[in-house]
Amino acid sequence: MAETPSLLQVSDISLSFGGVHALTDVSFSVNPGEIFSIIGPNGAGKTSMLNCISGRYQPNKGSIVFKQQELIGLRPNDRCTLGIGRTFQNLALFAHMTVLDNIMVGRHHLLKNNFLSGSLYWLGGARKEELTHRAEVENIIDFLEIAHIRKSIAGTLSYGLRKRVELARAVALRPDMILLDEPMAGMNLEEKEDMARYIIDLNEEWGMTVVMIEHDMGVVMDISHRVMVLDFGKKIASGLPDEVMAHPQVRKAYLGEDDEPSEPATESQLSGEVA
Amino acid sequence: MASAHSRMKCGEFRTTYQQDTTIFPTPLARRVAIGSVLFLLIAPSFLNPYFLNLGIQIGYYGIAALGLNIVLGFTGQISLGHAAFFGFGAFASAWLNNTTGIPVFFCIPLAGAMTMALGLIVGIPAGRIKGLYLAIATFASQFILEDFFARADWFTGGSYGAMANPFALFGFAFDNDQRYFYVVLFYVVVMFLLGANLLRSRDGRAFIAVRDHYLSAEIMGINLTKYRILSFGISSFYAGIGGALFGHYLGFVSAEGFTLLLSIQFLGMVIIGGLGSVMGSLFGTAFMVLLPELMEAGVGLIGHNAPGLTQALAYIKEMAIGLAIILFLIFEPDGLAHRWKMIKAYWKLYPFSY
C-alpha cells in the first residue's frame, strides 16, 4: 500500500467554526485513478472537507498533500493550477454569462493571452489561442450533451442543466483530480444515470481521479472504488463499498434507526429548492 | 458572403467558431456600426460646430465611461473617483508634451499608461475591500487627487492650470472642431474595439467571473487580488485617454473641472447606458451630454413666457440629470443597451410578439 504514492494525502485535518467542530482529525488518501466517495449524514463535514482541499477553508490543523506538494497555505487559484477542479453543492455558475463563456472560464489557467494581447485580439495571436481552446470546450460540450444550450445565459437554465454546466466548467480545467459535491442532488432517475455515466467516463477515459460526495447510496455503491464515511466531523469508516456498508457503526450512524433517515430528507429538501 | 449572411435572422447558422466569436452579435449589428462610422467620417462636412462640439464631448467622455463600465459594470467594483483619473490623464498629457516636447500624438497614449499606473496603485485597496468600504476608499482618492491637482504646480500649474497644445500630425494641427472631430472619432473606434476584444478574451472573462461569483472564480484559477486591481488599472487607462483628448481639445486644463460631480456624471453614463455593456457606455454618454442641451433648447422655446425658467436653467439641467439617473435605476436598471436589445428582439420576431 505504501509503495504506490497517493495522489492526495489528507492528514489529521481539524476545522472548527466557533464551537462547532466541523472536522476532527480526519485522515485519508486518494490513489491516482480512483473514484473515491465521501458519504455521511447532513452536517457531517463532507463539504467542509472539500473546502479544505480546494482552499476555501483553512483548517485549524493538519496537512493536505497533493502530488507531493503541501496545499495548506496555497490560495485556491494556485491549487486549481496544480490540477484540482471542483463543482459546488449550491450551484456557483457565473449567472450572467453564457454557458460557453462559463466553460471558457475553466480554461483560464491554460490560456496565455492577457489584457494586452486580448485587447489586440487579431494582432497578438489571442484569437488563434481562443479559437483553439474553444474547440476543446466544444469537445466537452459534446461529451456532456449540452450543445443546445451553449448560447443560453447560465442563470436562466434549469437546475439539472446548471449542474451539468458546472461539471463542464470543472472538466474544462483539465484537472488531475475533480471534486464533485453532490453531483446528482435533485435529479430524477434518468438524469442520475446520465451523470453516473459521465463520471465513469471522466474517470476511465479522461483519466481524472474523482472525489465525490453523494447521498444516493445506489450510485455510491455502483461507481465508487473506495468510500469514506464521516459522521459529526469524524471519520468512522473507510474501505471498499461493501466493507463500509457492512460496518456496524456506519449502519447505525448513516443508515440509522429506520433504514434511511437522512436521504429522503435531503431529497425533498433539494427538490423543494428546485421548484 | 457578407450579403448572404446579412439576410439571416431566425436560426442564424454559423459554421466556424471564428464566425461565432465576432464582436458584433449579428451581421446587421456589424453593418450598423460600420455604417455609423462611415456617416461620422463625412459628418464634419455638413454638421455645424455646435453639433460637432457635442460629438467630440460624447467621444472623450464616452471613452472614459467605457473605462468606468469595465471596473463597475464588468468587474462589479464601485469607483467614485473616475473624474480624478480623467483629470489626471488631461494633466499628464499636457505635462509630458510641455516638459519633454514629445508630440501630442504620443503623449495621449503615454498619459493613458501613466493614468493606468496610478489606477493600479489607487486600486490596491480593491484587492482587499469590497462594497461600501471600496466606495469610501475611491471617494477618498477623488479628494486626494483633487488636492494634488491644486497643489502640484510643477505638474498641473496649480491654480493657474496648464496649457495643452493642439494635436498635430506631420505639422498638420487638428486645431478646430472639424479637424479634432476626426481625432476623437479615431480614438473612440480604437478604444471601443480594444474594449470589446478585452471582454471576449481571457482577462475580460475573468473580470466578469469575479463580478458574478468571486468565490467560484477563485476556484477556477482566477487570482482575485490581481484581477480586482488590474480592473482599476485598465479602467484608469480609458479615463486617462479620455482626459488627454479633453485637454488637447480645450487647449487648457484647470483643476476645477474634475470634481466629484463629474465622477457622479460618469456613474450616470454607465447606469443609463447599461452596466456591463460596451456600446451602452457610449449610448449613456450621449444621453448625459444631450439631455442638458435638450433642456436648454426646451427652456429657450418657452422661456419668453416664463423668464424665471431661464434663470433657473442651471438648476434645471442638474436636476434633470439626477432625475434621469433615478428614473433609469427604477424603470430601466439594465440601461439603454438593454432597451435597444428588446426593441431589436421585437423586430426580429415581428409580427409575432412572443
Ligand SMILES: Nc1ncnc2c1ncn2[C@@H]1O[C@H](COP(=O)(O)OP(=O)(O)OP(=O)(O)O)[C@@H](O)[C@H]1O
Ligand atoms: N462557513 C461556515 N460557518 C459556520 N459553520 C459552518 C460553515 N460551514 C460549515 N459549517 C458547519 O460545519 C458542519 C459541517 O457542514 P458541512 O457543510 O461540511 O456538512 P455536509 O456534510 O456537507 O452536509 P450536507 O450533506 O448537508 O451538505 C455543519 O455543522 C455546518 O453548520
Ligand SMILES: [Mg+2]
Ligand atoms: Mg455538503
